[in-house]
Amino acid sequence: MEWLERMNRAIDYIEANLTGEIELREVARMACCSSYQFQRMFSFITDVTLAEYIRRRRLTLAALELQRGGTEKVIDVALKYGYESPISFARAFHALHGITPAMARQEGIALKAYPRLSFLNTIKGAEAMNYRIETKECFEVFGIEGIFRVDGGGEPPQTPAKLWEQSHANGDVKRLEACAGALPSFVSHDLYPVQAVCSYRKTEPDTFPYMLCAFKGDGSNTDGYTSICIPAHTWAIFSSEPHPWDQFDRTIDLLYKRFYTEWLPTSGYEQADGLEFEMNGEKDGLNYIELWFAVRKMQ
Template identity: 85%
Template sequence: MEWLERMNRAIDYIEANLTGEIELSGVARTACCSTYQFQRMFSFITDVTLAEYIRRRRLTLAALELRHGGVAKVIDVALKYGYESPVSFARAFHAMHGITPAMARQDGIALKAYPRLSFLITIKGAEAMNYRIETKESFEVFGIEGIFRTDGGGESPQTPAKLWEQSHANGDVKQLEARAGDLPSFVSQLLLPVQAVCSYRKTGPDTFPYMLCAFKDEGSDTDGYTTVTIPAHTWAIFPSEPHPWDQFGETIENLYRRFYTEWLPTTGYEQVDGVEFEMYGTKDGLNYIELWFAVRKV
């Protein structure tokens, strides 16, 4: 399938550049998606971040080179696999292998190896995955926008989760709720006034936008907020079962994981520029989530 081919081409790109600089934007281009979108897909599918996978592969190859490479100096191997000094290389090497780089040359020494990944479709359990496909005309949202780096760095707040935490603590979420107006008729009336939208515009090769948002209508007060027009899209919408608050993290992560690992590779759809909504609501006195992914048929 085309989706699997793209992901495997991205792995080919990574493997070909393990001894050089790996630009995340280059990896993402190979997979025909944004940097943020690729890193999210990768981590949900593999249970490891892209940066950690690259680190493991480099240290795997470095150990093999030290063990079988004859007279290769530790400093040369360190530089070859992207470490600026023998100290930083030795620290990373010990964290993974449990020994120093020099000890890797000894006969009988135990080393760890992480093989290259390949993406395949696997047969899983027969648990149903509820979703619906809906086409929506263009609409507007407004709210509190943050621009985040894909590596989590930069100025505070550094992640969307921290933006939520900060905005709840200082009353910004309550204020946005008061400015929101009514929910539009094309969304579930189970939803709360404030939602979140991600990757709705281009911000740079290694950044993405994330907004705590409300739908704009005639009764909305948007003064002081960022307003964004969401173009007409076809949306794949994945609702959760009602759940208590202490199961929120597990529930939303499971929805994302199943979208990337079960639905997207097998349905003939692809995600459009990574655009997605996290819709929050209440149902039967419990929490409720809908994930909206902009998609198109391929």
């Protein structure tokens, strides 16, 4: 299938450049998506970040070279796999393998190996997924914007979850809720007033925009907030079963994972620039989640 072929082309490029520079833009180009989209998909599908996968593969190959018992110096192996000093290489090697690079030359020493990843079409889907496809005209949202690194880094580290936490603690969510106005007619009226939208504009290759947002309509007060227009799109909308709040993280992660591993590879659709909404609402006293993915039919 074309989606699987794209993902495997990206892995081919990574594997061919483990001893050189890996351009994330080129990885994403192979997969026909943005750098942010690819890294996000990769993490949900494999349960490991792209950076960690590359690190494991390089240290796996480095260990194999050392174990073969050649005359190559440890510093030469370190440089070959992207480490600027033997100290940084030794630390990374020990963290993965539990031994020093020099010990890897000993006969019978135990090492860890992380094999090359391949994307395959496996049999899944015994459990039903609740989704619908809807086309919506353009609409506007407004709210509190943050720009985040894909790897979650920064000083201090910042993530969308921290933005939610801080905005609840300082009252920003309540203030945005008060400014929201009525929900538009094209969404479920048991949704909360404040939601989140992601990847609605281009930023740096390894960053993405994320906004705590409300729908703009009659009665909305947008003063002091960032406003954006969401173009007309086809949306694949996935709904969770109602659940208590303490199951929120597990529920949303599973919904994302099933979208990327079960629905997207076989649907004949692809994501449109990574644009998506995280919607939350309440039914019968329990929370539920809707994930909206902007999609288009694959050519």
